[in-house]
Amino acid sequence: MMEMREIRDGIYWTGKVDDRRVPFHRLILEKGTSYNSYLIMDEKNVLIDTVDFMFGKEFTDRLGSEFDLLKLDYIVINHTEPDHSGALGSVARKAKNATILCTEIAIPELMEMYKLGIERFRAVDDNETLSLGKRTLRFLHTPYLHTEETMVTYLEEEGILFTCDIFSTHVADTRLLASELSDDESIDADFIGYYSLIMDPHRRYVNPMLDKIEGLGVSMIATSHGYVLDKDTDRYIGLYRESAEKVKDVRTVILFNSMGGNTKRLARLLGEELEKTGIRAEVIDANVRPKEEILAKVADADGILVGASTKYADISGNLEGILAEFKEMDLQGKVAGAFGSYGWSGEAAHVVQDYLKEAGMKVLTTEEAVRTTGMDDVSFPLRVRFKPEDSIFKVKAAAAYFADKVRY
Known part of the structure; x- marks a missing residue:
């Protein structure tokens, strides 16, 4: 564990550089990584994020040897994942006077993870400010970005944006600051690689985040992994904007069978939502077009x-004959999803989903959405009772998720 290092007057990096080759999400960290935590000393003292749980005791002991934890007033947790909050339990038990600041959604997660009482927490609102003194x-x-409860913290007078995972890189380098690299050393590949792995699945949330920080005058981006970006901050922000806005020409088919008209309206609503994202969507009635x-x-x-509409717990019309042909086609890996309206049981969407899986397609499911993105507002198969207009939020969420999956 490195000693605390001052990166601005009264602001210290106090993390862990981990040069091991370890698994992380879906890859091996060939260059290692760092777990960056920051201490701000003012009239009120603040710790922003911690380190991975594997280094929790080491972190707490080292921090306590350099700073009196009883003088810590606040602990900010931008993101609950244990590679950032991993030392919260041990730090909070020694920093008995510190209030833990996080989003409201994060509180029950952190309470359960670290067995802390609710009296230790205070939820902060979006755009809320807190005076530390100077x-x-x-x-x-x-x-x-990349889970539901995340936030970033901005130190206004210094222009420092503490972003946790956002703008991070997976590199273990004790130099810490991007400005300490030589002119011929570029971190762009690592920067974009991290974006592609962690942020790209959530790209529809990237531009709203960038819009929030636009105009703040960010002079330093203090990330949770890899380098502190203390130069060219506008360029790195621009790379996120550019990556989030990259689109390719995507063509989709929305095939449906409708008995009473609700599934037809649902198909058209999905098509309209996809068109809004720049994806071409052709809506086809299975009972009208030739097979x-x-x-x-x-x-x-x-x-x-x-x-499909549900009839006697099954699908009806020409659709089943068309779906039966799918497994004879080369549709392996093609992104697909099932939907349908119903009045009582709604089995048809599940029947459709089974056909899509048999064809070897990449079938979207609610479980996959939660597991890979943390989004619990996405439903696949998309089942809507009666009129789809009454479930427009579900329709929009499903269309946006499908658009993300089919585009990239």
């Missing part, structure tokens, strides 16, 4: 949504 913190909620034409459209599409 300096002011501003809290900005950034949901789903050969439909199969050709499906083969040529980047993604497909298939919807």
